[in-house]
Amino acid sequence: xxxxxxxxxxxxxxxxxxxxxxxxxxxxxxxxxxxxxxxxxxxxxxxxxxxxxxxxxxxxxxxxxxxxxxxxxxxxxxxxxxxxxxxxxxxxxxxxxxxxxxxxxxxxxxxxxxxxxxxxxxxxxxxxxxxxxxxxxxxxxxxxxxxxxxxxxxxxxxxxxxxxxxxxxxxxxxxxxxxxxxxxxxxxxxxxxxxxxxxxxxxxxxxxxxxxxxxxxxxxxxxxxxxxxxxxxxxxxxxxxxxxxxxxxxxxxxxxxxxxxxxxxxxxxxxxxxxxxxxxxxxxxxxxxxxxxxxxxxxxxxxxxxxxxxxxxxxxxxxxxxxxxxxxxxxxxxxxxxxxxxxxxxxxxxxxxxxxxxxxxxxxxxxxxxxxxxxxxxxxxxxxxxxxxxxxxxxxxxxxxxxxxxxxxxxxxxxxxxxxxxxxxxxxxxxxxxxxxxxxxxxxxxxxx
Ligand code: EPU
Numbered sequence: 164x165x166x167x168x169x170x171x172x173x174x175x176x177x178x179x180x181x182x183x184x185x186x187x188x189x190x191x192x193x194x195x196x197x198x199x200x201x202x203x204x205x206x207x208x209x210x211x212x213x214x215x216x217x218x219x220x221x222x223x224x225x226x227x228x229x230x231x232x233x234x235x236x237x238x239x240x241x242x243x244x245x246x247x248x249x250x251x252x253x254x255x256x257x258x259x260x261x262x263x264x265x266x267x268x269x270x271x272x273x274x275x276x277x278x279x280x281x282x283x284x285x286x287x288x289x290x291x292x293x294x295x296x297x298x299x300x301x302x303x304x305x306x307x308x309x310x311x312x313x314x315x316x317x318x319x320x321x322x323x324x325x326x327x328x329x330x331x332x333x334x335x336x337x338x339x340x341x342x343x344x345x346x347x348x349x350x351x352x353x354x355x356x357x358x359x360x361x362x363x364x365x366x367x368x369x370x371x372x373x374x375x376x377x378x379x380x381x382x383x384x385x386x387x388x389x390x391x392x393x394x395x396x397x398x399x400x401x402x403x404x405x406x407x408x409x410x411x412x413x414x415x416x417x418x419x420x421x422x423x424x425x426x427x428x429x430x431x432x433x434x435x436x437x438x439x440x441x442x443x444x445x446x447x448x449x450x451x452x453x454x455x456x457x458x459x460x461x462x463x464x465x466x467x468x469x470x471x472x473x474x475x476x477x478x479x480x481x482x483x484x485x486x487x488x489x490x491x492x493x494x495x496x497x498x499x500x501x502x503x504x505x506x507x508x509x510x511x512x513x514x515x516x517x518x519x520x521x522x523x524x525x526x527x528x529x530x531x532x533x534x535x536x537x538x539x540x541x542x543x544x545x546x547x548x549x550x551x552x553x554x555x556x557x558x559x560x561x562x563x564x565x566x567x568x569x570x571x572x573x574x575x576x577x578x579x580x581x582x583x584x585x586x587x588x589x590x591x592x593x594x595x596x597x598x599x600x601x602x603x604x605x606x607x608x609x610x611x612x
Pocket of ligand 1: 209308312349350352492493515586
């Protein structure tokens with residue numbers, strides 16, 4: 164099995180075209196409604212993506228449940244299909260059969276639409292001994308290099324070259340990746356996932372000594388164990404993996420999405436609502452719940468549900484993003500929207516990504532009072548926001564504009580919601596079901612926002 168320049172650069176499958184069409188859709192929100200009722204949370208995007216890639220590690224079928232129907236998931240399924248993986252999808256159930264990997268390559272056309280495509284690198288190298296993956300570029304929230312993924316795989320014995328914008332990786336014929344102790348320079352979520360998947364089929368013991376502990380990493384590790392991987396230290400920052408010769412098929416449900424859940428919790432508190440979330444893992448939201456309680460919200464819960472009630476204006480709460488189990492960067496924008504209308508002043512410090520404040524300019528258009536200095540945003544709560552035409556710049560920024568728009572006086576129009584469709588399954592339908600007035604306006608043909 165060889166990778167050719169032509170096949171690696173094969174033409175796109177229309178994702179870009181779909182992206183443009185979606186780019187023109189927008190959301191209209193009539194603010195001021197109190198949210199009340201129940202919402203069922205979907206499976207986690209950031210767990211589903213690595214888990215889909217884990218199918219590349221075995222010749223036997225992987226049967227997955229609770230796979231969210233998101234744009235990023237569809238892109239990943241397209242990518243895997245192009246590699247020769249047979250995919251069957253029925254609602255939230257997805258079966259993947261990678262008995263034949265015909266093309267161990269992730270072309271630019273797909274990688275440019277979704278950075279998580281890099282997650283095929285570790286599994287392909289481990290199973291096929293070779294891979295060609297287009298180098299992901301920076302994105303709106305930061306430069307986001309993948310040097311730690313590459314360094315780790317090199318230490319495990321992979322030969323890696325960067326050529327024509329692609330990462331071209333291989334292991335000497337007849338040999339496997341070898342177990343090593345790997346200490347990444349910083350904690351990286353997809354870096355940990357890539358190296359963990361590679362290590363399951365490596366020769367010997369791999370120690371990931373600075374591993375990410377995000378619940379999505381844990382969910383992937385639990386699936387890998389079901390597939391026959393030998394992993395110790397799951398849920399800690401030290402994963403010890405004893406490589407095995409082969410992995411087998413497994414059945415697994417993707418963990419519920421803590422960020423989708425956290426987004427709804429913020430929306431409920433911002434609108435002084437009363438919402439119960441079903442199908443959540445409350446323990447994965449401890450840091451967010453703690454901060455919501457500081458706003459004055461009443462949060463209660465059980466094994467797989469959470470209820471949040473708020474009957475007054477929120478108190479402003481300062482926080483700092485950090486790796487799990489601390490406050491997640493993926494909730495920073497949504498919680499900031501809540502702080503915009505809270506009583507008092509707050510400070511939000513973003514420590515994970517260097518450019519994750521693009522929502523600030525848009526929140527300001529709605530009347531928020533925010534100043535930025537370096538990685539710190541200073542927010543003075545205002546009595547109310549007023550509806551305006553705003554533009555989504557990335558996935559979580561889009562969600563923060565929705566939280567803000569739900570509380571604003573009058574109509575808010577959110578453009579470029581294709582970002583939202585990457586990570587939230589039918590968010591407007593879920594919010595309407597609990598009383599929000601929000602609708603998707605499909606673009607007229609040819610119109611690009
Ligand atoms: N970093 C490097 N070199 C590397 C890897 C990371 O310098 O080789 C840096 C990054 O630039 C960043 C920091 O390390 O400053 C942490 O990045 P990390 O690698 O942990 O991020 P990621 O794996 O690319 C995942 C999620 C993100 C989430 C972050 C942090 C997926 C598919 N993506 O990204 O999710 O924000 O972890 O928790 O799991 C989102 O869902 O909106 C999203 C952006």
